[in-house]
Amino acid sequence: MNRAPGSRRPALFVDKDGTLVIDVxxxxxxxxxxxxxxxxxALAAVARAGLAIVVVSNQPGLALGRFxxxxxxxxxxxxxxxxxAEAGVVLTDFVFCPHAPGADGAPACGCRKPEPGLLIDAAERHGLDLAASWMVGDTLDDVEAGRRAGCRAILYDSGGETVWRAGPMRTPHARLQDWDEVVHRVLADRVEARP
Structure with a gap:
């Protein structure tokens, strides 16, 4: 896809556990x-449409010594x-928060979702257009991180959300249950956005 010099590329930010892979x-x-x-x-179809693919993941197991x-x-x-190898998808990046949450369960850093730090840093590093991007994740913390970064957000409803703490930044633009629906929603939005 050709972009004007200096233009920023849209992205699909994807949570890892429960969204991209089965949560273990x-x-x-x-x-x-x-x-x-x-x-x-699904990622291959989105990448063919010109979106960067960035995996965005909280990994408290690092801080807790689990691995x-x-x-x-x-x-x-x-x-x-x-x-x-399997889908021809070349990731633009794979960013992660290595910190554990605070004692109250809230982020103790600026990179742990629902904080938007990982998305903002990846956008700055790779020239990504957050307003034209999507965040897909299986929890409302993913949704909030995406919305706070300026993206639209999809709740990939695979059972990962168990708390359902509501709020304006935690309301997804779509709540979908399979990757075919995610691709349809993201690509339909790209068609609608064309002049």
Whole structure:
């Protein structure tokens, strides 16, 4: 896709656990990695439409000692390698928060979702247009992070949300249950946005 010089590219920011992959708590073993149904193919369709693909993940297991930085790096590489091999998807980035939440469960840093820091940093680093981007995640913390960063947000309703704490920044633009629906919504929006 050709863009004018200096223009910024839209992105699909994707949560990892419960959204891109089946959630296995504190997993850092590539052998236990299993995609959500149709997720790689969906990312491929979105990438073909010109969106950058950025995985955005909270990883408190690092701070809690559940796995090492080297183990998590192997998992990150496995995700990137498998997406490319299985669906031709080249990730623009894979950003993560290595911090545990505070004692009250709230973020103790600016990068743990629902804080928007990871998305904003990735947008600055890669020249991404947050207003033209989407955040897809299985919890309302993902939705809030996306909305606070200036993106539209989809709740991928795979059962990850258990608290349902409401608020204006926690209201998704769409609540969908499969990746085919996600692709349809994101790409339909791209068509509507054309002049």
């Amino acid at each position: 708590p504190y997993n850092a073993d590539p052998a236990r990695l299993e995609w959500q149904p149709a997720a790689p193919q 090492s930085a080297a183990e998590f790096e192997r998992l990150r590489r496995a995700i990137a390698d498998r997406l490319q």
